Amino acid sequence: MDTHFKYQAIANQLEELIEEGTLKIGDKLPSVRRLSKKHNVSMSTVFQAYYQLENKGLIEARPKSGYYVRFSPSCMPQKPKVVIPKAEIKNVSIDEMISTIYANISSKDVLQLSVSAPSLDLLPIAKLNKSVQHAIRNEPNHCIGYEEIQGNLQLRRHIARLSFNWGGVCHEDDVVITAGCMEAVALSLKAVTKPGDTVAIESPTYFGIFQVIESLGLKVLELPTHPETGIDLDRLDRIIKDFKINACLFVTNFSNPLGCLMPDENKEKLVQLLATHQIPLIEEDIYGELYFGKSRPRTCKTFDKTGQVLLCSSFSKTLAPGYRVGWVLPGQYKKDVISYKLYHSISTSTLSQAAIAHFLENGRFENHMRHLRKALHTQSLRYLQCLSEYLPADARVSQPQGGYVLWIELPPNINAFDLYMEAIQHQVSIAPGQIFSTHGHHHNCLRLSFGRSYDQEVETGLHTLGQLIQKRL
Numbered sequence: 001m002d003t004h005f006k007y008q009a010i011a012n013q014l015e016e017l018i019e020e021g022t023l024k025i026g027d028k029l030p031s032v033r034r035l036s037k038k039h040n041v042s043m044s045t046v047f048q049a050y051y052q053l054e055n056k057g058l059i060e061a062r063p064k065s066g067y068y069v070r071f072s073p074s075c076m077p078q079k080p081k082v083v084i085p086k087a088e089i090k091n092v093s094i095d096e097m098i099s100t101i102y103a104n105i106s107s108k109d110v111l112q113l114s115v116s117a118p119s120l121d122l123l124p125i126a127k128l129n130k131s132v133q134h135a136i137r138n139e140p141n142h143c144i145g146y147e148e149i150q151g152n153l154q155l156r157r158h159i160a161r162l163s164f165n166w167g168g169v170c171h172e173d174d175v176v177i178t179a180g181c182m183e184a185v186a187l188s189l190k191a192v193t194k195p196g197d198t199v200a201i202e203s204p205t206y207f208g209i210f211q212v213i214e215s216l217g218l219k220v221l222e223l224p225t226h227p228e229t230g231i232d233l234d235r236l237d238r239i240i241k242d243f244k245i246n247a248c249l250f251v252t253n254f255s256n257p258l259g260c261l262m263p264d265e266n267k268e269k270l271v272q273l274l275a276t277h278q279i280p281l282i283e284e285d286i287y288g289e290l291y292f293g294k295s296r297p298r299t300c301k302t303f304d305k306t307g308q309v310l311l312c313s314s315f316s317k318t319l320a321p322g323y324r325v326g327w328v329l330p331g332q333y334k335k336d337v338i339s340y341k342l343y344h345s346i347s348t349s350t351l352s353q354a355a356i357a358h359f360l361e362n363g364r365f366e367n368h369m370r371h372l373r374k375a376l377h378t379q380s381l382r383y384l385q386c387l388s389e390y391l392p393a394d395a396r397v398s399q400p401q402g403g404y405v406l407w408i409e410l411p412p413n414i415n416a417f418d419l420y421m422e423a424i425q426h427q428v429s430i431a432p433g434q435i436f437s438t439h440g441h442h443h444n445c446l447r448l449s450f451g452r453s454y455d456q457e458v459e460t461g462l463h464t465l466g467q468l469i470q471k472r473l
Contacts, residue, residue, distance in 0.1 A: 007048035080409040114431040135354035143351040151177025152353035158360040184312035184328040191336035197246035204436035230262035254287035257447035259400030307331030323352040390466025
């Protein structure tokens with residue numbers, strides 16, 4: 001076992017003891033020398049394990065005294081409650097709130113806690129630049145010609161190989177490259193619906209989904225979503241019997257904004273339920289690779305035997321947001337998806353596809369993802385610890401097992417959009433809960449992203465936000 005696995009094993013063991021409450025806040029940890037003898041490792045290996053726990057905010061070093069437990073997950077705020085929207089089909093209405101909130105998205109003076117994306121310092125910029133240069137030098141026509149409609153063959157081949165991570169078996173010919181995940185979702189919706197049809201979605205859900213649905217003349221039916229396990233399958237079964245549902249669109253792994261993770265057994269049941277009623281499922285899996293646990297969760301596509309699941313994803317949340325490279329595994333709807341892509345955009349950026357295809361060679365992506373997942377897990381814990389200190393005692397906060405976002409439920413008298421308007425005056429941007437539902441629910445909720453690396457500016461911003469909330473109680 002190499003040094004990395006040795007220190008990781010020690011860190012994991014101590015973290016479990018802290019989570020279980022065996023080691024409590026204030027307890028002293030074994031000395032570095034004692035732990036190195038116990039595990040038969042070098043002292044530097046133990047130091048690495050302690051540094052990792054220290055970075056997560058779980059322990060602290062005290063001068064001339066040793067290491068002590070600083071924080072335990074048992075001290076986290078309560079988790080948000082499930083809000084049950086009224087079961088009714090609605091035309092989608094997009095509020096001007098979204099435009100107001102994202103008017104400052106590129107401002108350098110604003111602390112961006114509203115954007116679900118990785119901080120640039122977490123991305124392999126230098127290596128990506130080398131891949132771009134390689135593509136320009138070595139690709140036919142130096143990447144200035146059109147790529148084929150279905151997408152770069154090498155890239156599709158690498159994506160097919162990535163399917164092994166979620167237990168899938170697919171061929172490069174099953175993959176269609178798109179301009180980001182939203183185009184993959186839009187093409188999938190066009191392939192399985194027509195204007196006036198109804199799409200079942202989660203509540204709350206990412207507002208970009210509303211915008212796509214509205215642009216296609218579709219209606220929505222929102223389903224209650226548990227902050228840990230996702231949609232209620234029993235309720236979905238009842239709704240299918242009561243309403244004409246033409247398609248479902250769910251984010252099953254680390255959804256935005258709740259961060260919930262549908263258990264794999266629920267995914268299998270969902271696929272079976274929809275197959276029985278011949279309802280296509282559009283599954284957005286843009287966060288699936290960003291897991292904090294030991295293994296990647298499955299997808300609904302894993303259990304698809306009829307080709308009725310259209311799996312959509314991209315590299316926007318994992319590698320290169322600005323490259324706008326996504327993909328869809330459209331199953332039995334492949335011909336329709338390719339036809340709509342031809343009408344909509346002809347082909348995806350040749351240079352971006354070639355650069356990412358080159359980057360995916362030789363294990364670069366897997367190595368990058370190990371570092372990114374570790375950083376995001378650490379950041380999520382630091383944000384949660386800070387929020388537990390600054391938020392009101394009765395606030396509820398999600399505890400995601402992956403992804404980028406935290407969902408915060410504040411006391412009922414707090415209006416999240418009013419809070420946003422005041423926070424932006426203090427150069428802090430948040431995403432109010434109202435923009436994640438067509439029903440006007442979640443007025444006292446907000447979404448925060450922990451994609452920004454935790455530093456003093458983030459802590460100051462969260463402190464400011466906490467003060468603004470306390471003032472409104």
